Amino acid sequence: xxxxxxxxxxxxxxxxxxxxxxxxxxxxxxxxxxxxxxxxxxxxxxxxxxxxxxxxxxxxxxxxxxxxxxxxxxxxxxxxxxxxxxxxxxxxxxxxxxxxxxxxxxxxxxxxxxxxxxxxxxxxxxxxxxxxxxxxxxxxxxxxxxxxxxxxxxxxxxxxxxxxxxxxxxxxxxxxxxxxxxxxxxxxxxxxxxxxxxxxxxxxxxxxxxxxxxxxxxxxxxxxxxxxxxxxxxxxxxxxxxxxxxxxxxxxxxxxxxxxxxxxxxxxxxxxxxxxxxxxxxxxxxxxxxxxxxxxxxxxxxxxxxxxxxxxxxxxxxxxxxxxxxxxxxxxxxxxx
Amino acid sequence: xxxxxxxxxxxxxxxxxxxxxxxxxxxxxxxxxxxxxxxxxxxxxxxxxxxxxxxxxxxxxxxxxxxxxxxxxxxxxxxxxxxxxxxxxxxxxxxxxxxxxxxxxxxxxxxxxxxxxxxxxxxxxxxxxxxxxxxxxxxxxxxxxxxxxxxxxxxxxxxxxxxxxxxxxxxxxxxxxxxxxxxxxxxxxxxxxxxxxxxxxxxxxxxxxxxxxxxxxxxxxxxxxxxxxxxxxxxxxxxxxxxxxxxxxxxxxxxxxxxxxxxxxxxxxxxxxxxxxxxxxxxxxxxxxxxxxxx
Numbered sequence: 045x046x047x048x049x050x051x052x053x054x055x056x057x058x059x060x061x062x063x064x065x066x067x068x069x070x071x072x073x074x075x076x077x078x079x080x081x082x083x084x085x086x087x088x089x090x091x092x093x094x095x096x097x098x099x100x101x102x103x104x105x106x107x108x109x110x111x112x113x114x115x116x117x118x119x120x121x122x123x124x125x126x127x128x129x130x131x132x133x134x135x136x137x138x139x140x141x142x143x144x145x146x147x148x149x150x151x152x153x154x155x156x157x158x159x160x161x162x163x164x165x166x167x168x169x170x171x172x173x174x175x176x177x178x179x180x181x182x183x184x185x186x187x188x189x190x191x192x193x194x195x196x197x198x199x200x201x202x203x204x205x206x207x208x209x210x211x212x213x214x215x216x217x218x219x220x221x222x223x224x225x226x227x228x229x230x231x232x233x234x235x236x237x238x239x240x241x242x243x244x245x246x247x248x249x250x251x252x253x254x255x256x257x258x259x260x261x262x263x264x265x266x267x268x269x270x271x272x273x274x275x276x277x278x279x280x281x282x283x284x285x286x287x288x289x290x291x292x293x294x295x296x297x298x299x300x301x302x303x304x305x306x307x308x309x310x311x312x313x314x315x316x317x318x319x320x321x322x323x324x325x326x327x328x329x330x331x332x333x334x335x336x337x338x339x340x341x342x343x344x345x346x347x348x349x350x351x352x353x354x355x356x357x358x359x360x361x362x363x364x365x366x367x368x369x370x371x372x373x374x375x376x377x378x379x380x381x
Numbered sequence: 382x383x384x385x386x387x388x389x390x391x392x393x394x395x396x397x398x399x400x401x402x403x404x405x406x407x408x409x410x411x412x413x414x415x416x417x418x419x420x421x422x423x424x425x426x427x428x429x430x431x432x433x434x435x436x437x438x439x440x441x442x443x444x445x446x447x448x449x450x451x452x453x454x455x456x457x458x459x460x461x462x463x464x465x466x467x468x469x470x471x472x473x474x475x476x477x478x479x480x481x482x483x484x485x486x487x488x489x490x491x492x493x494x495x496x497x498x499x500x501x502x503x504x505x506x507x508x509x510x511x512x513x514x515x516x517x518x519x520x521x522x523x524x525x526x527x528x529x530x531x532x533x534x535x536x537x538x539x540x541x542x543x544x545x546x547x548x549x550x551x552x553x554x555x556x557x558x559x560x561x562x563x564x565x566x567x568x569x570x571x572x573x574x575x576x577x578x579x580x581x582x583x584x585x586x587x588x589x590x591x592x593x594x595x596x597x598x599x600x601x602x603x604x605x606x607x608x609x610x611x612x613x614x615x616x617x618x619x620x621x622x623x624x625x626x627x628x629x630x631x632x633x634x635x636x637x638x639x640x641x642x643x644x645x646x647x648x649x650x651x652x653x654x655x656x657x658x659x660x661x662x663x664x665x666x667x668x669x670x671x672x673x674x675x676x
Binding site for chain 2: 055056059063066067070076077097100103104108109110111112113114115117118120121123124125127128129131132140144148152224225227228231232235236238239240242300313314316317318319320321322323324325327328331
């Protein structure tokens with residue numbers, strides 16, 4: 045059978061001619077997957093795209109002419125690994141890190157401005173509602189605040205006792221543990237508020253509204269005792285950062301919820317994916333903000349004791365975040381991280 | 382020839398195709414990504430959770446016994462931060478690497494891919510993994526919370542648990558095996574095959590052995606591509622009993638005596654069948670399986 049033998053020879057020759065390239069490409073891919081691109085020599089870097097294209101062209105030839113399943117599977121796997129390496133991350137970790145802080149984070153927060161306003165209003169509404177309830181009927185206080193959170197700060201407590209909770213020495217000895225616990229706990233709550241957002245944003249909004257309740261109740265108690273500004277100063281030192289972060293987390297959740305509920309001209313899947321991409325960077329920022337808030341709450345609040353200084357720190361932090369997020373600046377178009 | 386096996390073969394091919402997705406590179410080649418099954422996803426998750434638990438346990442042991450007594454406060458703070466980082470950033474950190482897979486995903490051979498074919502951004506990876514908080518840890522939290530305090534009625538807990546479990550099992554209800562996180566991150570999880578180059582068992586005909594059996598065109602016309610590739614699999618596996626069965630089946634089918642060296646018979650038949658079918662392929666003739674009429 046001379047005819048079929050010569051054809052068989054041609055697919056064998058196809059493989060013999062090219063398998064050197066495939067193996068060279070596989071070796072390069074192997075090295076790239078293990079380490080960074082800077083470990084490759086100049087020759088290797090130049091060879092990389094050529095070998096990639098050679099492998100891809102071999103794949104389409106093999107699919108059309110070869111019935112060797114193992115060979116096609118090998119070329120498919122190698123092409124896929126190569127594709128994701130070459131078209132994947134094109135920047136070093138450091139450059140991505142720098143760009144996150146310079147561009148992506150503020151841009152992501154800015155794009156959420158509508159949701160941020162709505163969530164901030166909800167938080168204010170929750171605070172005002174519980175303040176009003178407690179001011180009219182102090183019995184509401186115990187319904188709004190669990191006993192272990194109140195720790196003596198309740199309606200009818202003496203002004204001196206209340207003053208002590210704001211200016212006194214902390215009753216826990218491990219400041220660092222307290223700070224860490226607050227940070228991890230608050231972050232987890234924010235992440236949950238975000239993750240629940242896809243249910244049309246309702247859980248995110250409820251969670252934020254509930255966060256306002258204890259705030260309003262405590263405000264009412266301190267206000268009645270004539271300690272309103274002192275309490276606000278005590279709270280603002282970390283509260284401006286922490287509440288801002290909570291609002292942003294809720295806003296991210298709401299963005300996803302609205303994208304799922306009202307996808308507009310896009311299909312629902314694409315809308316959800318777009319919202320996720322915009323809010324992902326903002327959520328990473330929320331965790332960083334909560335870390336700052338935890339540090340402020342654990343350390344600065346006990347160390348800074350005068351009311352004006354507390355206002356200065358809290359207000360300064362708020363001014364810093366607002367300027368960082370919203371002051372217009374020259375940015376690069378590509379906000380992808 | 383009955384219709385039933387032909388339908389079975391067609392169904393099998395359809396099942397394979399149902400999991401394949403078009404993924405065309407800028408060079409115009411369709412990489413045909415294959416969606417990872419729910420079983421693979423679940424085993425990867427189990428491996429990751431086990432690894433995380435082991436690390437948490439080891440760190441706890443080191444912090445409890447490895448540090449001097451006075452450092453208790455710092456150790457607790459360190460543990461809290463470590464737990465937080467592990468819970469939220471284990472998946473994110475690994476999926477941002479060049480292989481876009483956690484250790485569990487690597488072990489079962491799957492990876493995360495951006496659904497639109499573009500780059501996998503940090504934002505996508507963060508989004509898809511923060512949603513995990515709701516999918517995995519919220520049901521646990523409900524259970525723990527309901528065991529701790531019976532403030533809420535049993536019915537509420539059961540309903541809430543059911544709701545979160547339905548969300549967690551979201552990936553079972555769609556064709557693309559996307560969980561909620563994939564939906565929001567704009568990603569999906571596909572097989573990341575890694576196969577080694579295998580020997581070319583079809584080209585030994587360049588140096589044919591003298592006593593190799595030769596087959597007539599009629600004897601080579603009984604099978605299609607599917608059977609050829611199954612035969613290739615059998616030859617690469619090297620299972621003697623299986624080879625005997627397959628060789629005898631082929632001998633019966635083409636009417637040859639049931640004697641002789643199986644290995645030699647099978648590889649000669651494979652080579653000649655492959656050569657013949659590859660030549661047909663060049664003329665545009667492709668016979669998918671033995672149930673199709675030869676063109």
